[in-house]
Amino acid sequence: MREIPKVIxxxxxxxxxxxxxxxxxxxxxxxxxxHPFCRTPSFDGSRVLIQYIYRxxxxxxxxxxLQIKSVGTSSTxxxxxxxxx
Numbered sequence: 608m609r610e611i612p613k614v615i616x617x618x619x620x621x622x623x624x625x626x627x628x629x630x631x632x633x634x635x636x637x638x639x640x641x642h643p644f645c646r647t648p649s650f651d652g653s654r655v656l657i658q659y660i661y662r663x664x665x666x667x668x669x670x671x672x673l674q675i676k677s678v679g680t681s682s683t684x685x686x687x688x689x690x691x692x
Contacts, residue, residue: 608680610633611675612675612678614633615673616673617629618630618661619661619673620672623662626665627658630654630658630661631654634654634657636652636654637651637652638654638657639653640656640660642660647660
């Protein structure tokens with residue numbers, strides 16, 4: 608739980624190399640991504656697509672400031688419920 612803010616900060620505000628390192632460290636090789644505007648299926652190697660999504664996100668929003676006030680998990684699911692920017 609303590610690492611989640613660091614992961615979110617890295618994904619949203621870091622350079623592409625740091626984003627890639629974060630995804631390789633914290634995402635499963637078959638991770639999937641669900642967002643209202645973009646989603647990926649789960650398949651072997653799908654986190655490469657997730658890297659491109661976060662890279663594209665940085666191009667669209669090059670200067671992001673965020674503050675994480677709390678982190679929570681659900682007892683029925685082991686994923687981050689959502690982010691607000």
